[in-house]
Amino acid sequence: MTRRVDALGVDGPLRVRFAPAPVGTLAFGVARTALFNWLIARRSGGRFVLRIDDAEPLADQASEAAILRDLHWLGLSWDEGPDVGGPVGPYRRSERGAIHRSHLDRLSVSGATYARDGAVVLRIPPGTTIVGDLLHGDVAFDHAALGDVALLTAAGDATYHLSTTVDDALMRIDLVLRGDEHLADAARQILLARALGFEPPRFAHTGTIVEPLREPGEHLAAAGLDDFRRAGYLPAAMIEHLALLGWSPPDGRESFTLDELAGMFSLDRVGVSTSKFDVDRLRAFNVRALRALPRERYHALLAERMQRARLLEDPIPDAAHRWIETFLDAYGGEVHTLGEALTEIVALRAEAVTVPALELERLRNRQVLFFLDAVSQYVDAQPELRGLPLADDLPAIASEFGIARKDAFEAVRMALTATHDGPPLAQLFPLLGHDRIMMRIGAVNSHILHGRGLEPIKYGPGGVPFETIQPQAPQATGNRRDGS
Ligand code: GLU
16 A cells, blocks of 8 residues: 655655765755655655765765764654665765766667866756656746756766756656756756666755844854754754744644654645744744653763763763762753853852852942851751751841841852852752852952952042053153043
8 A cells, every 4th residue: 555645646656865075964944854754755655765966086075974963863864865775776976977877878879968177067958857856846947048968077977966967767756856956957867867767766855044144244054064963953843843844744843753754744835935943932842852861862962971071980870870860860951062061060060150240249248248157067967968948947037137138049049050040049059069069158358358348349430440550661762541
């Protein structure tokens, strides 16, 4: 029984291919092409073919490895490809040169080609070619605009058009789905396929991906999957965002697994308008993906990152496991990425924090000084920092110094973390541990006491910030600001 892939009249099973050029890690938009092809293969019960579009033999093995790794990371596997083989290999363009040239020879014999500056070119007679695109509909291309099609370079290598057309035919590709920057290429490849006596594949060209620039020059969509993985995005979030670039689920939901997606995807819900890469959306998806992780997995991912950052030894001591658990209780549901989690961990593990001068100013009074000192003695006296009844204990200490409950909590948080928000102090205390709490409070108190005395720093016109640079001794010909 064949399963229908969609309502566009394309019945499964379909052989599709993904033909990335090995130029390093997969770019975001290219990854979407891979995903959509994979989905069509899965949905139709067909085959997903990975073909490396490497013009130069062995030019970039590292790039090919990066592509394979990125696809694996996304959870996409291929049925045929350079590493797994298959019935119509080899699956690298660079290994198919003899095949490409043998088909070109057939053409040349028939007189359909001519030589131009050492290259071999397909002569395109006047006329029009219609690309019956599954997404764009019929698009007509005037041959004069297409121009003749180069097939062999002066160096004797098959061009992209020759290799792609021959390989799509020999690999029995039913449907070519790719970005619509290749729409006009489809017309050329149809003409070439017919000249070679092949039935051209069906085509589906997806719309362009754009992104709102956050900072001038900050092109995130052009970033590779590798960058996102290293920043600590999860494949689950990436899949959701990639899928929603041009496709929309029938029920409008935004959360689905790859398997669920494979059950829902259809070409008739793919649009051709530009779609927006939105890093904020990706971040939101990633928070959800992190929260949905099984606890042991989240724990392991974090431990691995900590080890790579040399924040954790191997094997991991039990105490560190407990620490990570507490960290996950406190921050696990809040951070957007694993990278963000690591930043928090680095801050927690640091000996000291820098409390901004203006915040120190606000702490600068005797009551706060004595209160913070009392808190540090209180901490020192606790054998175990987990589960302290701080909601009762801190206000009790604060009241001895006439400090309101809210001010007390704020002062402790500021002294310990140099920020106004974060997890409850009851979680923060065990994460920081006795020594850091003593050191951080000690540092703030020392600032309050000795930093600049108890005189507030004067800001504003004539105040401290501009007075720290003394005037140079006047020179004979110096340009004195007060003079001439
Ligand atoms: N290597 C080409 C690209 O990445 C393949 C285009 C095609 O799918 O035909 O743009």
